[in-house]
Amino acid sequence: MPEQSTPSIPSIPSMPSKLSTASTGSGGPDPSAPSRPPAAPAPPTRALRLLRAAGLVSNFDRFCIAPMLVLIAGPLGTGLSTMALAAGVYYLTYGLMQPAWGLASDRMGRIRVLRLSLAAGSLAAALSALAPNAPLLIVARALSGACFAACIPATLSHIGDVVPAERRQRPLTDLMTAFSLGTALGTVTAGVLAHYAGWRLVFALPALLAGYLWHALRHLPEPARRPSGSPLLAPFRVVLATPWMWYVMAVALLEGAVLLGFLTYLAPALEARGVPAPVAGAVSALYGVGAMACAQLVKKLVGRWSPTALIVAGGAQAGAAYALAAVSRSELALAVTALLLGTGWSFLHTTVQAWATAVTPAARATGVAMFGVSLYGGSALAGGLTAGAAGHHAYGGIFLAAALLTIPLTLAAAIGRARYRCSPAA
Template structure:
């Protein structure tokens, strides 16, 4: 199998090229991670407070998570490629409006709209892979999709900061606008895929997903994973700043997370293809790295510790999260888009809940206790996930966890 391709069969049996999906993941991750580095510049340029500008980020993440089920249901009914192309056209318009926004109110509305559109791209890409690639080959392609997203994370974080410092923050919105439009056109080359729920009632796929005990289990598991995977990750940079390091140093150190995700995902592909490691081993390995990472961060919040923790979390994410996402593509195959959408919504909801639950510790500067809580949460969730994956039936989502 060549990079970017999969010998998956559709009705016509073509050899599929997934590189366009990688570009979509690059845009989706990049658009999300480019927000934080420009908040201060936006506030200064528009004459607003930083607190007011952060509303843009809050609404972005909220809409990104909440709209997942909507796109999942729609893609199950009208097709994955159609949904992605529609979303990218909307992304082009909303991002262009963001780049041209004359005031903060317009920017907040335009960026919220961009979030509402880009929310469709990555989950629908994963569903498309689930439709087109057999389960035994699926994690390789999904790892490539997530690796492209990690590249987007790193380049967006660095590029947004440089644009804000040396040019204008408006470039951060203009670049994805152009790429989104080009990608919307290019995606017309991919064959469409439809689930078996196409043409049924709007709520049929929701009922089908929640009729599978394994799907319900995985959504609940994703809530906890989102808390310790993304929720606590938020506090690595503030922990450094609380110890007297500059925001620039904190950003550079924690950006190694994205690099580690990319490297880890390349390792995942080799482990799956060459070592034939079972999914439960990848889950256990990823969870173990996360526990070690949080213990390292709890021990000391200086550069060396936070750097090592960032790298370990990135590799742990690659092992654990890519395995869970691959699993999520299989638990309700007749309503795959809806299942993935609820999984992603649960991850982002868990991240929000995790961040909110320990923000008091961060406000008080108690980062040691905060990271110990993260480690303590990661242990039981990892054990439950690994054991459950060994019990998952080879034939799919039938049965009980």
């Protein structure tokens, strides 16, 4: 595969004096240009709906187990700590398989890989629903995480392939909204369904939906790809040889810590004050509600606000959210925190995500996958570094640290995005 030429990171004094106010999350053209080439036709609405549905099912399957750990442990005759492994191995395989699926998507095609992962994920989720004991359930959840991990690089890269750069953030925002909806449904409804209808039904739902999507996607056309006569690991060589990709991955590492890692402490902070677990889970789920509610606003602002402005707005919301949580851990304060983190995610993450789809167009899915590895790696790093403080219920200090980290995150993302200009092939 030929190596894509990309710009190198310029020095600080060379900041361009004129930034495009109409550029989008992945780098639009300069408005001073005399003309703009005709926009490519938008992908079919049904195709976008199917891609969003795949993202929703993936996130539902990923987040549904957390509210059910106690409900599953009893019938399977095991302890909570053992059942927590079922959640842990899912996140581990989900993150580790990102590069593998990204590489496969670049070489085999987006839709082919997406259908393969959905078929395998459907079987793994069905095995989860039928698991007779804890060890088999842990294995089934590990397989589910490995399979559904393909939904991120495949769906994001498909949109990156078929939507022009100047219009890309709008469908990406819709995709992130579907991810957020899957998170909210997995967090809120799983516990209720498991309580009234049994936990096996919860795992059966993504199994059935993934099987349906495997069938429904069979007629979706594959985006045009370059010939795959290059070495197997050539996409990784393209990604790792691009300085801007390293920069974006560093931003993703910080973003994962701030917007995902510290987020997990909202519910434990409430439970430490005696708030019932269902209420604490519902408060945490407001994160997804905020992301979905704000997504339409972000879509309207794309093209009106520069990517830098969107990033600064998202960082400001995240910083305010954690500052409030550092001051008060009441139900109202943490509900507002969750909502602000969700709206901040819509502004900041969708802009950075759109940026990641443009940096290495010759190996787009692999680049998006490496972005995902950095994002989830940052989340895991934040959790590991703060585990001791969380064990002592020092949530005020944890949230204060998160608020302070939003400053370098916002500066790095905003300055980098302002300097970046995507290549014409993006």
